[in-house]
Each structure stands twice: as C-alpha cells, then as structure tokens.
Amino acid sequence: xxxxxxxxxxxxxxxxxxxxxxxxxxxxxxxxxxxxxxxxxxxxxxxxxxxxxxxxxxxxxxxxxxxxxxxxxxxxxxxxxxxxxxxxxxxxxxxxxxxxxxxxxxxxxxxxxxxxxxxxxxxxxxxxxxxxxxxxxxxxxxxxxxxxxxxxxxxxxxxxxxxxxxxxxxxxxxxxxxxxxxxxxxxxxxxxxxxxxxxxxxxxxxxxxxxxxxxxxxxxxxxxxxxxxxxxxxxxxxxxxxxxxxxxxxxxxxxxxxxxxxxxxxxxxxxxxxxxxxxxxxxxxxxxxxxxxxx
Ligand code: GUN
Numbered sequence: 559x560x561x562x563x564x565x566x567x568x569x570x571x572x573x574x575x576x577x578x579x580x581x582x583x584x585x586x587x588x589x590x591x592x593x594x595x596x597x598x599x600x601x602x603x604x605x606x607x608x609x610x611x612x613x614x615x616x617x618x619x620x621x622x623x624x625x626x627x628x629x630x631x632x633x634x635x636x637x638x639x640x641x642x643x644x645x646x647x648x649x650x651x652x653x654x655x656x657x658x659x660x661x662x663x664x665x666x667x668x669x670x671x672x673x674x675x676x677x678x679x680x681x682x683x684x685x686x687x688x689x690x691x692x693x694x695x696x697x698x699x700x701x702x703x704x705x706x707x708x709x710x711x712x713x714x715x716x717x718x719x720x721x722x723x724x725x726x727x728x729x730x731x732x733x734x735x736x737x738x739x740x741x742x743x744x745x746x747x748x749x750x751x752x753x754x755x756x757x758x759x760x761x762x763x764x765x766x767x768x769x770x771x772x773x774x775x776x777x778x779x780x781x782x783x784x785x786x787x788x789x790x791x792x793x794x795x796x797x798x799x800x801x802x803x804x805x806x807x808x809x810x811x812x813x814x815x816x817x818x819x820x821x822x823x824x825x826x827x828x829x830x831x832x833x834x835x836x837x838x839x840x841x842x843x844x845x846x847x848x849x850x851x852x853x
C-alpha cells in the first residue's frame with residue numbers, strides 16, 4: 559500500500575506555480591490577484607479563508623481579503639462583487655460560504671463574472687465543464703484530479719465508483735472521470751442513498767471515491783484488492799482524549815481498509831490539502847486567460 563500524500567502533491571503543484579509566477583514577474587508582468595470575500599464570524603470559514611490567503615502568499619499570488627460582519631445587506635455584497643468584476647487588477651473572486659441567512663447564495667454565485675469565478679460554482683462554469691470547454695472546475699474535484707495526476711494514476715479503462723452525488727464533489731467528478739481527456743475515459747458509477755447492492759458495486763471499483771460525509775462508512779468488505787481509494791470525507795468525531803474534543807475522520811475506515819489498497823489517501827493529510835492547490839491553480843489560470851498571457 560502506498561499513501562497518497564496531500565502535502566507532497568500540493569507542495570509540488572505550489573512549487574511549479576511559484577516558479578511560473580516568478581518568471582512572469584521577472585519579465586515585467588504584475589502578480590496574479592485573488593479577492594476573497596468573507597462575511598460574518600463563522601470560525602471554520604475564517605480558518606479556511608486565512609489558509610487560502612496564506613497559501614496565495616507562498617506562491618506569489620497577491621490576495622485581498624474583504625471582510626464584513628454578518629449584517630451587511632445583500633445589495634451591499636452584490637455591489638462589492640460588481641466592483642471586483644470590473645477591476646482589471648483582480649483575476650479571481652471567491653465569496654466564502656456559508657453566507658448569513660438573509661443573503662441568497664444563488665444570487666451571489668450568479669453575480670460573480672464567470673471568467674473570475676475561481677470556485678467554479680457559476681452555472682456557466684458547470685456548463686463549460688460538462689461540454690469540455692475552458693472554464694473553472696471547483697476546488698475539491700479539481701484537487702482530486704490533480705492528486706491522481708501527480709501520482710501517475712489514470713482512470714482510463716478503469717471502473718471508477720463514486721459514492722455520494724453532491725453538486726460540489728460527486729456529480730462533477732462523475733463528469734470529469736467520464737470525459738475523453740488525459741485524466742478521464744473511466745467507466746463511472748455514481749452511487750447514492752438509493753443505490754442497491756452498494757457493497758458489491760464498491761467492490762468492483764478500481765478507483766473508489768468516498769464522498770458521502772459519513773465517518774468510516776467504507777469498510778474492508780467494500781474494497782477490492784489493489785484498489786485506489788480516495789477519501790473526501792472530513793467528519794468531526796467526538797473524542798474526549800483529543801485537545802479540541804474531536805478528531806477528523808474520513809468516510810473510509812482507513813485502518814481496516816488500507817492493506818487492501820494499492821493507494822489510499824488519508825484524512826487529514828489527503829484531499830483537503832489538494833483543494834487549496836486547485837484554487838491556486840484556478841487563480842493562476844484566470845490570470846493567464848484574462849490577461850492573454852503567453853507561457
Ligand atoms: N466553503 C466551504 N468550501 C468552500 C469553497 O470551496 N469555496 C467557498 N467559496 N466557500 C467554501
């Protein structure tokens with residue numbers, strides 16, 4: 559069994575971005591620029607956004623953090639987005655969710671210019687992904703594709719089983735793995751709460767993606783000998799012996815499954831780190847495309 563290490567793969571991607579950005583700056587170009595909008599005081603959102611900002615700095619992406627308290631009106635937030643859309647010095651925009659209840663996430667998503675939507679949440683970008691056109695794929699599915707690419711694992715001709723059909727992970731992955739691309743050409747099965755014979759279907763997987771949001775859901779009897787297992791779950795499981803009172807557990811029963819796998823990603827230390835690498839990659843791509851930069 560080999561571990562798919564998010565740290566190793568994300569550092570490699572970040573080093574590559576950093577050197578590209580350094581040479582563009584040396585040739586007189588400005589740095590890529592991400593604008594991150596953070597509303598309210600949700601502690602998890604603050605942690606995520608701070609980490610995004612810190613990672614931008616590590617690779618030479620400029621970032622601007624726009625913070626407001628939760629009582630900002632929807633119109634004020636939409637106005638901020640419109641200004642960022644028009645700002646030629648801003649390449650990528652992200653508005654951290656969840657938003658306060660009085661603000662429509664749908665309206666906010668639709669307000670972001672698709673060519674700056676580095677989160678890939680805008681329907682135009684989802685449509686581009688389905689059609690195989692240039693656009694942005696959201697950070698978790700794109701991070702998983704980059705993760706497998708880093709380790710030279712190909713989906714072509716393989717049975718890819720995805721457990722969980724969320725808009726943000728399972729559904730986009732089912733499309734990406736089935737497309738005729740260097741990372742696609744897999745035979746995809748998308749499983750969900752109504753799937754019959756789930757264990758048997760999972761046992762047919764050469765590549766098994768667990769994205770259900772239930773701790774330790776994938777057990778040993780659901781994994782084929784030699785399978786590649788990607789764990790997307792980040793579940794807080796109460797544990798009085800842990801400092802914070804909880805531990806992060808994936809959707810896979812890692813300890814009992816690992817020896818059956820050819821490759822497996824741990825939680826923490828797996829997919830989570832790749833999502834940031836994917837966001838940085840998207841921001842760099844937005845900068846290149848929107849400014850007609852030749853590499
Ligand atoms: N909240 C949790 N994950 C994400 C993400 O990928 N993007 C944004 N904007 N908000 C999030």
